[in-house]
Amino acid sequence: MADLAWRAAATLTMGVISFGLAGCSDDRQADSSSAALPPHGASAVPTDLPGSRSGDLGPEHLPTPDELGRGWQYRVDRGNAEDGYRGSGEPATAREPQSVLAAITPLGCRPARLPQPRSALEVTYARDELPGVGLLLRFDDEASAHRFFSTHARVLERCVGSRHIDLLVHERRESLIVTTRTEQLGRTPVWAEGMSYNGTDVMLVAIADPSQHSVRSVVEALT
DSSP states (O other): OHHHHHHHHHHHHHHHOOBBBBOOOOOOOOOOTTTOOOOOOOOOOOOOOOOBBBBBBBGGOOOOOHHHTTEEEEEOOOETTTTTOOOOOEEEEEEEEHHHTOOOOOSSSSOOOOBOOSSEEEEEEEEEEEEEEEEEEESHHHHHHHHHHHHHHHHHHHHHTTTOOEEEEEEEEEEEEEEEEESSSSSEEEEEEEEEEEETTEEEEEEEEOOOOOOHOOOOOOO
16 A cells, blocks of 8 residues: 555655555556556646545545544645646545556555445545555445455565565454555655455555554554
């Protein structure tokens, strides 16, 4: 889940990483049930300002800053031309599902085909200079949400021990996975990232937090 974290850090600290560092491989092909994953930064910046809701999804469906831990606050993400998206002017921004899926898999991990959600909403946070981001994906049916969760969880599990990325799985339950990812460069070297699913929804949360409480914070935000 690093490229969502990429955007969170980029907008807060002048360019560093979002959920899943995209750009791992270009052997992805779309089918009728899976999203095409375009190369990182390939989409054009939309001219219309997106809304702060996506379909029936609103910021009330994602964790509040207090649920991430002490000191976290909402943050307004103005957008990023390189990534081809604009912010809504509020902490919550409706996202194009296909563009979101292009930023799911951490760099250094082998990606997999993922079902495309019907709608996607992103909420951004900050604690001092540390960024955080939450993403809620809503699918047409529970089977698609479960397939997204299980497929991406396997991607993360298989990435443990890779020489390209320092990724560890700390929590793994039937409907929850929480990992930490350590970077060698940048001002946000340690990320705690989690994913859960419930019915037709999949939620992802990433916070740049080097403290020993980061994993617990993500678990509590997702459960």
